[in-house]
Amino acid sequence: MTESIVIETATSTELEPFQIAPAAILSGAPKARNRILARSRDRNSCIMVWECTAGRFNWQYDVDETLVIVSGEVFVTNEKGEERRLSQGDVAFFPAGSSSTWRVTDHVKKVAFLRHHLPPLLGIGVIAWHRLLWVLGKRGRSSSTFGAV
Numbered sequence: 001m002t003e004s005i006v007i008e009t010a011t012s013t014e015l016e017p018f019q020i021a022p023a024a025i026l027s028g029a030p031k032a033r034n035r036i037l038a039r040s041r042d043r044n045s046c047i048m049v050w051e052c053t054a055g056r057f058n059w060q061y062d063v064d065e066t067l068v069i070v071s072g073e074v075f076v077t078n079e080k081g082e083e084r085r086l087s088q089g090d091v092a093f094f095p096a097g098s099s100s101t102w103r104v105t106d107h108v109k110k111v112a113f114l115r116h117h118l119p120p121l122l123g124i125g126v127i128a129w130h131r132l133l134w135v136l137g138k139r140g141r142s143s144s145t146f147g148a149v
Contacts, residue, residue, distance in 0.1 A: 006038040010049045010070045010111045013037065018050070020057050030055025030104060044116045051109040058101050064115045065094045072108035077101040 015033035034050040049070075073087040078100055086092055086108075094100065096117055118126060 003041060006047075008037045008049070010109070013049050015049060015051060020052075020055075024058045024060075026056040026058065026101065028055030028104075029053075030057055044118065046114050048112045048114060049109070050112055051107065052102075052104050054104050054106050056101065056103045058099060059094075060099045061094045061096055064096050064117070066113040066115075067092050067094075067110045070109045070111055073105060074108040075103040075105070077103070 013035055015035045018032040018034040020030055020032050030052050032050065032052040034048055037047045037049060039046045051072075052074075069086050069088055069090045071088055073085060075083050075085050076092070077083045079098065083103075084092075117123075
């Protein structure tokens with residue numbers, strides 16, 4: 001079965017309310033909205049658009065998250081207390097198990113790429129399976145090679 005290609009415009013995608021846990025909010029009254037744009041076939045990863053109004057809150061990452069800021073800005077403080085400004089075009093990676101404090105000054109919108117971890121042995125098996133398919137000519141290489149980083 002062939003999967004459909006998904007093409008969306010992050011700046012105009014219709015979003016739905018998303019509640020930040022009240023216990024995580026440190027100041028202000030941030031209001032968030034999001035929408036999942038696509039999920040991988042194995043349901044281990046997805047692409048999401050997320051936006052939030054002004055406020056300060058803690059965030060725990062239970063999955064790997066890579067994001068690109070589409071508009072606005074946010075100041076992110078890592079676990080060491082180091083603050084970094086992210087604005088339009090900036091990319092960031094938050095590994096599963098990490099946490100940070102977000103301070104949104106006015107508004108921020110991001111596209112996030114979320115990925116669940118596979119258990120280590122299963123992950124090795126998946127890599128071996130893909131390499132076998134490539135060797136057998138059943139699957140070509142993607143434009144980026146896994147494991148190259």
